[in-house]
Amino acid sequence: MSSFPAGSLRCCRCPSCSSPFDLSAAEYRRNGPARRGLRHVRDTPARGPTIAPRSPALRGMMHFMHVDADLCGGSIVVTGHHGAEAELSLRADSAAGIRQWFHFRVRGARGRHVELTIHDAGEAMHPDAFHGYRALASYDLERWFRVPTHFDGRRLVLQHRPEHDTVHYSYFAAYPLDRLAALLSVVDRSPRARVLPIGASVEGRPIHIIVLGEEHPGKPRLWITGRQHPGETMGSWFVEGALVRLLAEDDLVTDTLLHEAVVYVVPIVNPDGSTRGNFRTNAAGRDLNREWQAPSDELSPEVASVRSAMEQAGVDLFLDVHGDEHADVAFAIGCAGNPGYSERLYELERRFTRSLARRDGGFSSELDYGADDPGKGDLRIGNNWVGERFDCLSMTIEMPFKEGPSGFGPDRAAELGRSSLEAVLESLGALR
Numbered sequence: 001m002s003s004f005p006a007g008s009l010r011c012c013r014c015p016s017c018s019s020p021f022d023l024s025a026a027e028y029r030r031n032g033p034a035r036r037g038l039r040h041v042r043d044t045p046a047r048g049p050t051i052a053p054r055s056p057a058l059r060g061m062m063h064f065m066h067v068d069a070d071l072c073g074g075s076i077v078v079t080g081h082h083g084a085e086a087e088l089s090l091r092a093d094s095a096a097g098i099r100q101w102f103h104f105r106v107r108g109a110r111g112r113h114v115e116l117t118i119h120d121a122g123e124a125m126h127p128d129a130f131h132g133y134r135a136l137a138s139y140d141l142e143r144w145f146r147v148p149t150h151f152d153g154r155r156l157v158l159q160h161r162p163e164h165d166t167v168h169y170s171y172f173a174a175y176p177l178d179r180l181a182a183l184l185s186v187v188d189r190s191p192r193a194r195v196l197p198i199g200a201s202v203e204g205r206p207i208h209i210i211v212l213g214e215e216h217p218g219k220p221r222l223w224i225t226g227r228q229h230p231g232e233t234m235g236s237w238f239v240e241g242a243l244v245r246l247l248a249e250d251d252l253v254t255d256t257l258l259h260e261a262v263v264y265v266v267p268i269v270n271p272d273g274s275t276r277g278n279f280r281t282n283a284a285g286r287d288l289n290r291e292w293q294a295p296s297d298e299l300s301p302e303v304a305s306v307r308s309a310m311e312q313a314g315v316d317l318f319l320d321v322h323g324d325e326h327a328d329v330a331f332a333i334g335c336a337g338n339p340g341y342s343e344r345l346y347e348l349e350r351r352f353t354r355s356l357a358r359r360d361g362g363f364s365s366e367l368d369y370g371a372d373d374p375g376k377g378d379l380r381i382g383n384n385w386v387g388e389r390f391d392c393l394s395m396t397i398e399m400p401f402k403e404g405p406s407g408f409g410p411d412r413a414a415e416l417g418r419s420s421l422e423a424v425l426e427s428l429g430a431l432r
């Protein structure tokens with residue numbers, strides 16, 4: 001275990017970031033852009049909207065563009081730059097050779113035509129998924145939009161003319177841990193919910209569970225987990241949408257749900273990977289969604305913690321929320337290959353997916369990965385293991401990285417989180 005302070009949710013990896021704008025003009029002239037390892041780009045003056053330079057020193061600084069990934073969940077390698085063009089490379093997961101996720105910041109590019117080229121996108125885990133894909137951008141990490149993106153089978157090129165000095169680009173809308181901390185603070189103040197630690201990650205970050213509703217014997221126990229795969233940030237937006245609705249006091253759906261059932265939410269199962277900017281693994285290089293059959297206290301304590309909490313509370317429904325690189329609509333996968341799969345579970349899956357498809361145009365009940373051969377389901381996978389262990393409705397929800405026909409983005413993921421509660425309520429009476 002590392003020395004990461006228990007109880008803190010702040011990103012610990014990122015050094016405090018600085019830019020030439022932090023420095024006095026004299027200091028900047030003396031040390032230049034190389035100070036603190038910064039990489040800057042000299043460029044021709046901007047043609048778009050600019051601010052009037054007040055001094056010769058400031059005018060000089062305005063010619064630089066700066067790219068970095070010193071962010072919670074940040075990931076990119078800057079390999080070169082020229083003018084407003086940057087040469088980039090995908091960074092591998094911290095303890096595994098998996099590359100797909102990127103999240104970085106560009107500063108000093110307001111009004112300039114920026115071209116950001118990821119030269120090794122063709123060597124990513126799912127290179128073909130970059131065809132027909134457009135990257136997301138945001139000025140404030142709150143509102144996200146897509147930018148023109150081209151993939152030639154090898155290089156992924158993002159082109160954009162930012163309207164502000166600082167802009168973030170991500171494979172999908174980033175969800176930093178300080179956003180989770182703010183959400184947990186809101187949840188904690190609600191009389192409907194408890195926020196409890198159920199364990200710690202490899203690096204000592206807490207695994208939080210949110211319990212909503214009164215626990216009574218006989219009440220259905222409904223579980224939602226997100227971010228086993230840290231780069232699938234749509235899982236966090238989904239969970240946030242569901243949680244905000246569960247806290248609303250004038251919502252008939254959630255009033256009824258919490259009267260009839262107890263809801264357990266683990267918003268981020270993999271906080272280390274989410275902080276480090278990993279795509280798929282935790283700090284020990286483990287794919288947590290292949291650890292459920294035999295989690296290790298040393299290498300996958302995150303899954304061990306969630307499994308242990310499930311054994312204590314019981315499970316009657318499980319939704320494990322993920323993202324799919326190739327899909328352009330959301331869909332769900334049941335556990336048809338499990339040894340204990342039954343007609344009852346098939347009917348429950350069908351009822352739930354059809355109900356959700358009726359409520360959300362971005363969700364399809366017709367799509368899945370194809371059923372495993374009977375009895376051959378991979379019980380290392382979370383929803384398979386839970387479905388087998390608790391003989392319950394247990395599904396993986398997959399949401400797209402691509403925008404697809406519904407214009408999928410973080411707002412749509414949150415909407416799916418909200419509408420999924422209606423499908424859960426409709427399934428409630430049939431769960432047992």
Ligand SMILES: [Zn+2]
Pocket residue numbers: 229232289322323
């Ligand atoms: Zn996943």
